[in-house]
Amino acid sequence: MAAKKLIPCLLVSAALVAVAGRAAAEAPLMEPVEPVVITGQATVAGVAAGAAEALSGYIRIPTTNPPGDEIAGARYLSGLLEAEGLEPSIYESEPGRANVYARLPGTGEKKALLLLSHMDVVPADESQWQHGPYQAEVVDGDLYGRGALDCKGPGIIHALTLIALKRLGQPLERDIVLLATADEEVGGGLGAKWMVDNHFELFGDVEFVLNEGGFIHRVEDKPLLYSLNAAEKGPCWFKVTARGEPGHGSRPAKETAPTRLIEALHKLVAWERPHEVGPVVAGYYAAYAAIDESHARQFRQLDRALEDDEFYRWFTDDPSWAALIQDTVAPTVLVGSSKTNVVPREVSAEVDSRLLPGHACDDFLGDVRALIGGEFVTVEALAVAFPSSQSRLDNELTRAVERLAAEEADKAVVLPGLLTGFTDSHYFREKGIDAYGFVPLVVDPGQRKSVHAPDERVTVAELEAAVKRMVRLVELVSQ
Ligand SMILES: [Zn+2]
Numbered sequence: 001m002a003a004k005k006l007i008p009c010l011l012v013s014a015a016l017v018a019v020a021g022r023a024a025a026e027a028p029l030m031e032p033v034e035p036v037v038i039t040g041q042a043t044v045a046g047v048a049a050g051a052a053e054a055l056s057g058y059i060r061i062p063t064t065n066p067p068g069d070e071i072a073g074a075r076y077l078s079g080l081l082e083a084e085g086l087e088p089s090i091y092e093s094e095p096g097r098a099n100v101y102a103r104l105p106g107t108g109e110k111k112a113l114l115l116l117s118h119m120d121v122v123p124a125d126e127s128q129w130q131h132g133p134y135q136a137e138v139v140d141g142d143l144y145g146r147g148a149l150d151c152k153g154p155g156i157i158h159a160l161t162l163i164a165l166k167r168l169g170q171p172l173e174r175d176i177v178l179l180a181t182a183d184e185e186v187g188g189g190l191g192a193k194w195m196v197d198n199h200f201e202l203f204g205d206v207e208f209v210l211n212e213g214g215f216i217h218r219v220e221d222k223p224l225l226y227s228l229n230a231a232e233k234g235p236c237w238f239k240v241t242a243r244g245e246p247g248h249g250s251r252p253a254k255e256t257a258p259t260r261l262i263e264a265l266h267k268l269v270a271w272e273r274p275h276e277v278g279p280v281v282a283g284y285y286a287a288y289a290a291i292d293e294s295h296a297r298q299f300r301q302l303d304r305a306l307e308d309d310e311f312y313r314w315f316t317d318d319p320s321w322a323a324l325i326q327d328t329v330a331p332t333v334l335v336g337s338s339k340t341n342v343v344p345r346e347v348s349a350e351v352d353s354r355l356l357p358g359h360a361c362d363d364f365l366g367d368v369r370a371l372i373g374g375e376f377v378t379v380e381a382l383a384v385a386f387p388s389s390q391s392r393l394d395n396e397l398t399r400a401v402e403r404l405a406a407e408e409a410d411k412a413v414v415l416p417g418l419l420t421g422f423t424d425s426h427y428f429r430e431k432g433i434d435a436y437g438f439v440p441l442v443v444d445p446g447q448r449k450s451v452h453a454p455d456e457r458v459t460v461a462e463l464e465a466a467v468k469r470m471v472r473l474v475e476l477v478s479q
Pocket of ligand 1: 118150151184212
């Protein structure tokens with residue numbers, strides 16, 4: 001069974017996070033960041049060699065969300081591109097909340113490819129960091145800073161990819177579009193959503209989106225693993241409210257608002273929802289079988305294997321795996337009395353549910369009401385609810401990723417993935433554009449855990465290699 005832990009969860013969630021307002025104020029005031037010009041020659045390696053310096057400057061610009069204030073980051077990215085003769089535009093959804101858009105024209109024989117990243121970052125509690133979140137220190141070959149992986153590193157990989165391709169001057173059959181957005185970390189309302197709602201004309205010819213959401217993983221002496229996320233679960237957030245007679249804590253009735261809520265939540269978390277293996281998850285485990293021989297037979301036919309109780313228990317024992325085959329229910333915010341001796345009239349719980357592709361929030365809430373609703377317990381939808389989204393797994397983009405993988409020294413394995421969290425990709429999938437979470441950057445398990453955590457970091461040599469891979473990937477899909 002130990003083999004299960006061979007690969008840590010590959011499905012790094014860039015989920016919407018609850019951010020603490022206080023942390024935003026902790027970001028120090030920074031000296032103005034000098035614009036960086038990539039000085040290398042007109043070779044991919046020459047451009048890639050400037051990646052660490054370019055990322056360092058970007059990390060030093062505080063774009064913690066809230067408040068976001070991405071405008072300085074937007075000017076910085078624009079400056080990088082302008083120095084190369086590209087013509088980026090900045091779109092402000094609100095004062096200071098900026099999105100950067102640029103386009104490298106191709107011959108137009110094929111539709112465009114969009115490289116998507118976000119400029120805002122989650123707050124950092126500096127006291128928990130060994131190397132400060134906004135200093136961009138390089139220690140033992142790793143560059144530390146908030147956003148190194150999520151998502152300023154990918155943003156620099158995208159910008160340098162455009163720069164390298166422009167310098168190479170070779171004709172591509174697609175336009176390559178860059179979009180760096182505001183506000184992703186709190187849902188994208190002033191970023192990707194705003195751009196899609198207000199400026200969709202910029203993306204009308206886009207066929208594929210490459211976004212954050214999947215990296216490359218190296219596990220022991222195995223081939224590299226390309227995590228190509230093609231789907232995301234859909235959030236379906238709701239609130240459960242229980243009511244009852246208020247009273248004094250010293251003389252409680254048998255049934256009160258709190259006891260009713262406890263009972264309802266108990267039923268909710270014990271609810272056995274049927275499992276379902278969708279095409280992306282089936283593809284993930286079929287590919288996984290190639291590197292984990294101990295369960296290869298089951299992984300190749302996961303749906304059937306899950307009918308065996310013992311295997312089912314083993315598989316769902318890991319929450320990150322269980323979440324790939326089930327709708328999940330997580331009570332999070334609990335609100336009740338503010339006084340120990342007061343039985344309140346009303347208490348509530350907010351619940352974070354994530355639904356598999358194809359499952360509708362309305363239907364799900366109908367089931368929840370049937371399970372726990374009643375005279376004293378009500379269930380209402382919260383604002384965050386949108387359908388799960390899924391992109392196709394067999395098209396020019398996915399085949400180009402396969403070819404890139406085949407070019408690795410040890411032939412990498414491509415693992416299609418279902419993200420349990422969500423990114424900006426869904427705004428494009430909802431418009432019928434295939435979007436993928438894939439950044440061709442090798443990330444080790446410690447680095448992966450540093451996303452949204454202290455000491456976020458990226459290996460400088462891997463950052464440069466990622467620029468080279470991304471240029472190659474764009475070539476593979478555009479010629
Ligand atoms: Zn992110």
